[in-house]
Amino acid sequence: MSRREYLKNQKQKGRRLIGVFPAHYPREILWAFNSLPAEIWDPPLDIEGANAHLQPYICSVVKLGLELILQGKGDMLDGFLFPHTCDSIQNMASIVYDYLGVGKPCYFFYHPKAPYRPSSRRYYLEQLKSLVSRLERDLGPMDENELRRRVEQGHHLASILREIYDARRRGGLSASNADFYRMIRQGEYLHPDDFIPLLEDFLKASRGGDGKGPGVILSGVLPNPPEILNLLDELGVRVVDDDLLCCGRRIPMHTTMAQDPFEALVDSYFAMPPCTTKDSPLKGRVDYLLEKIAASKAKGVIFYLVKFCEPEWFDVPCMAEAVKEAGAAVLTVDVDLNQGLSGQLTTRIEAFVEMIGRQQEA
Amino acid sequence: MSLVKRARYHFMKDIGAPAVMRLSGAGRKKGPGRPKPGFGPGLNCAVRLKEIMTRHYFLSRYAEGAKPVAWVTSGAPVEILRPFGFYTIYPENHGALCGAQRLGPELCAEAEAHGYHQDLCSYARIDLGHFLSGKTPVGRLPRPDLLFASNNICQTVVYWYRVLAHQLKIPLLLFDTPYNFEDITENDVAYMVRQLEEMIPVLEEVSGRRFDSRKFQEMTGISRDSSFAWGEVLATMKTRPAPMTIFDAFIHLAPIVSLRGLPVALEYYHILLRELRERIEQGIGAIENERKRLMWDNIAIWYKVRDFSNLFAERGMNFVTATYTNAWAETISLMDADRPFESMARTYSLVVLNNSLDHRLQLMERLIKEYHVDGLVIHSAKSCKPYSVGQYDIKRLLMDRLGIPSVIVDADITDFRAYSEEQTRTRLEAFFETLEG
Ligand code: SF4
Numbered sequence: 001m002s003r004r005e006y007l008k009n010q011k012q013k014g015r016r017l018i019g020v021f022p023a024h025y026p027r028e029i030l031w032a033f034n035s036l037p038a039e040i041w042d043p044p045l046d047i048e049g050a051n052a053h054l055q056p057y058i059c060s061v062v063k064l065g066l067e068l069i070l071q072g073k074g075d076m077l078d079g080f081l082f083p084h085t086c087d088s089i090q091n092m093a094s095i096v097y098d099y100l101g102v103g104k105p106c107y108f109f110y111h112p113k114a115p116y117r118p119s120s121r122r123y124y125l126e127q128l129k130s131l132v133s134r135l136e137r138d139l140g141p142m143d144e145n146e147l148r149r150r151v152e153q154g155h156h157l158a159s160i161l162r163e164i165y166d167a168r169r170r171g172g173l174s175a176s177n178a179d180f181y182r183m184i185r186q187g188e189y190l191h192p193d194d195f196i197p198l199l200e201d202f203l204k205a206s207r208g209g210d211g212k213g214p215g216v217i218l219s220g221v222l223p224n225p226p227e228i229l230n231l232l233d234e235l236g237v238r239v240v241d242d243d244l245l246c247c248g249r250r251i252p253m254h255t256t257m258a259q260d261p262f263e264a265l266v267d268s269y270f271a272m273p274p275c276t277t278k279d280s281p282l283k284g285r286v287d288y289l290l291e292k293i294a295a296s297k298a299k300g301v302i303f304y305l306v307k308f309c310e311p312e313w314f315d316v317p318c319m320a321e322a323v324k325e326a327g328a329a330v331l332t333v334d335v336d337l338n339q340g341l342s343g344q345l346t347t348r349i350e351a352f353v354e355m356i357g358r359q360q361e362a
Numbered sequence: 363m364s365l366v367k368r369a370r371y372h373f374m375k376d377i378g379a380p381a382v383m384r385l386s387g388a389g390r391k392k393g394p395g396r397p398k399p400g401f402g403p404g405l406n407c408a409v410r411l412k413e414i415m416t417r418h419y420f421l422s423r424y425a426e427g428a429k430p431v432a433w434v435t436s437g438a439p440v441e442i443l444r445p446f447g448f449y450t451i452y453p454e455n456h457g458a459l460c461g462a463q464r465l466g467p468e469l470c471a472e473a474e475a476h477g478y479h480q481d482l483c484s485y486a487r488i489d490l491g492h493f494l495s496g497k498t499p500v501g502r503l504p505r506p507d508l509l510f511a512s513n514n515i516c517q518t519v520v521y522w523y524r525v526l527a528h529q530l531k532i533p534l535l536l537f538d539t540p541y542n543f544e545d546i547t548e549n550d551v552a553y554m555v556r557q558l559e560e561m562i563p564v565l566e567e568v569s570g571r572r573f574d575s576r577k578f579q580e581m582t583g584i585s586r587d588s589s590f591a592w593g594e595v596l597a598t599m600k601t602r603p604a605p606m607t608i609f610d611a612f613i614h615l616a617p618i619v620s621l622r623g624l625p626v627a628l629e630y631y632h633i634l635l636r637e638l639r640e641r642i643e644q645g646i647g648a649i650e651n652e653r654k655r656l657m658w659d660n661i662a663i664w665y666k667v668r669d670f671s672n673l674f675a676e677r678g679m680n681f682v683t684a685t686y687t688n689a690w691a692e693t694i695s696l697m698d699a700d701r702p703f704e705s706m707a708r709t710y711s712l713v714v715l716n717n718s719l720d721h722r723l724q725l726m727e728r729l730i731k732e733y734h735v736d737g738l739v740i741h742s743a744k745s746c747k748p749y750s751v752g753q754y755d756i757k758r759l760l761m762d763r764l765g766i767p768s769v770i771v772d773a774d775i776t777d778f779r780a781y782s783e784e785q786t787r788t789r790l791e792a793f794f795e796t797l798e799g
């Protein structure tokens with residue numbers, strides 16, 4: 001079933017659909033309102049109308065998101081949620097809300113930025129409650145037991161994802177790189193009632209890879225263009241782990257079920273891996289990546305970056321240097337989404353793979 | 363802090379700096395000289411401003427090891443650092459200075475050679491370029507003991523300061539100001555107040571001084587008065603002819619950015635204000651024949667300030683207001699020295715760039731009316747996403763609502779590799795025709 005068909009189907013079942021922009025937000029709260037977050041990262045559209053609102057130096061995640069609204073592809077949605085991710089998303093949210101007049105509720109979600117202090121935790125908790133009251137105004141009261149159930153479900157989902165990631169890191173997953181991300185990214189729109197069984201089946205069906213071929217780690221925002229994954233598959237390279245904003249960086253490293261579901265959500269937020277969009281200290285990001293390299297024995301890191309993405313690009317020089325010092329190779333790619341692979345990029349990836357392949361043999 | 367360095371700093375402050383200031387002002391004591399064609403007489407205060415800023419950068423070389431040094435973002439609530447005696451450096455001001463001296467691409471290239479992408483904010487690239495190469499037109503910037511940032515102007519400054527914190531292994535204090543998509547909430551204010559309280563032990567540790575709340579209130583008062591005075595300086599441009607131009611204001615902005623909270627900034631703006639009021643009384647305009655009054659949106663194009671100033675003055679067009687210069691005066695009425703933490707939270711988080719675009723549009727509409735603006739020049743700055751994203755809509759809406767003609771200039775604040783003279787000229791010629799038509 002396509003994403004669109006699925007969403008239509010969910011709507012028919014009585015679920016409200018909320019279009020959510022990247023990246024960090026408490027999806028359990030939306031689930032508790034019997035709503036479904038449909039995340040908007042890289043819709044397959046040609047950018048036309050968005051150019052009348054956004055300068056050429058704005059990233060394609062923001063452009064495509066706005067394009068989706070302008071082309072009326074979000075008509076099925078009952079509202080939008082804008083997390084405070086970066087300057088570009090922040091202003092695009094304001095364009096949508098203040099100037100376009102989409103005629104649907106728009107919710108904003110500001111999460112505290114690192115370095116974290118006691119005030120950050122308290123503020124995040126208040127932000128969660130404030131989001132609930134804003135949603136209640138439009139969607140009716142939220143049942144706190146339902147929230148507790150959804151928080152537990154969120155934990156369960158995170159634990160399966162961690163298991164899948166662990167299996168892949170140990171070389172025990174047979175799925176191709178392309179299949180892996182196709183599966184993981186379905187979490188951007190599937191309801192957890194549907195996504196969890198799908199993931200469990202996926203794990204069962206793909207256990208037992210041979211762990212052959214050099215391993216690489218992906219760091220960046222999202223694995224698009226997906227052709228890079230296909231090429232890595234063709235070249236026999238295994239993606240063994242990732243530090244991608246839309247994937248691994250949103251899986252809490254551990255979860256604890258506090259008495260209060262809100263407190264549990266706070267715990268989860270602060271247990272997420274370090275991230276640029278939360279201003280995590282660079283040292284934390286470097287250490288996190290180095291740990292991943294050590295644990296997976298990866299031969300290299302591909303910084304898979306969206307053009308004009310300031311949050312990511314600022315960290316790359318220090319991260320790349322640390323990776324090289326740790327003896328792994330670095331490839332940096334700067335891409336527009338949905339643009340496929342250029343001949344030049346293919347050549348660069350092939351050269352990189354050849355290099356890590358030689359290291360692997362040695 | 364070392365005793366020797368402290369003694370050297372004080373010697374330079376009392377003896378060395380005054381000598382340098384005398385030298386920097388030498389030969390200019392008689393005033394700014396003959397006016398350029400198309401302009402009224404220049405501002406006498408420019409000499410004093412140069413002395414103050416020369417002294418600031420000169421003394422900064424001796425501050426390292428003598429005083430705690432902080433690098434601070436332009437929108438951070440610096441008042442909280444003042445009672446601890448920090449010597450404050452504003453890399454954005456340094457970036458503007460490098461930009462005005464056309465050094466942007468050279469310093470940016472130093473950062474780019476270390477992997478910093480050419481698409482990143484050029485203030486950041488200049489600063490990182492300076493940090494990595496030591497190059498600067500001001501001699502030397504002191505190494506910081508602390509980094510102090512606020513994301514009320516952009517998230518970019520935090521990405522940038524995180525890199526510095528990592529490289530220098532020093533603390534980064536962030537004043538996190540939740541973006542006002544809608545109205546500011548009591549939770550937001552309480553969060554910001556708590557952050558300020560949490561900063562105090564860190565500041566005590568880095569500076570080796572105890573927090574003195576009386577001094578803090580006093581310096582908050584000075585800061586508020588300076589910003590008020592800055593606001594009054596800008597308000598003089600409501601008069602026809604305006605006694606100064608926004609291009610002057612771009613330059614005279616330096617103390618309110620870099621020396622906020624210090625008596626020197628307050629004294630300076632009182633002197634400037636006196637001079638501007640005298641000019642108003644005598645009917646002296648910044649340009650000879652002020653026929654059209656314009657508004658500027660976004661940060662200056664630093665390497666083009668002089669050229670633009672001439673280009674517009676030749677046509678009897680004067681820039682009388684800007685969202686940019688207004689930012690250091692806009693919210694100052696919220697500052698209250700008796701409730702410093704809470705009022706500081708509001709003052710700093712309600713600035714233009716931390717508010718929705720609707721707020722910005724309303725502000726611009728107000729400025730257009732109050733300053734009798736005939737047209738708008740919008741600088742779409744490649745460096746600055748928070749300032750630039752939304753400008754296309756603002757342009758359209760201001761035309762629809764107020765019939766204000768405008769032009770977009772695609773450029774960058776300091777990196778002139780992102781600027782096309784030809785394209786700009788063509789657009790400006792069309793804009794001039796519309797204005798005259
Ligand atoms: S790709 Fe980067 S700049 Fe674009 S929306 Fe995501 S975080 Fe922001």
Ligand code: SF4
Binds near residue numbers: 517661775
């Ligand atoms: S120019 Fe813009 S992006 Fe750069 S530091 Fe200033 S406000 Fe931030």
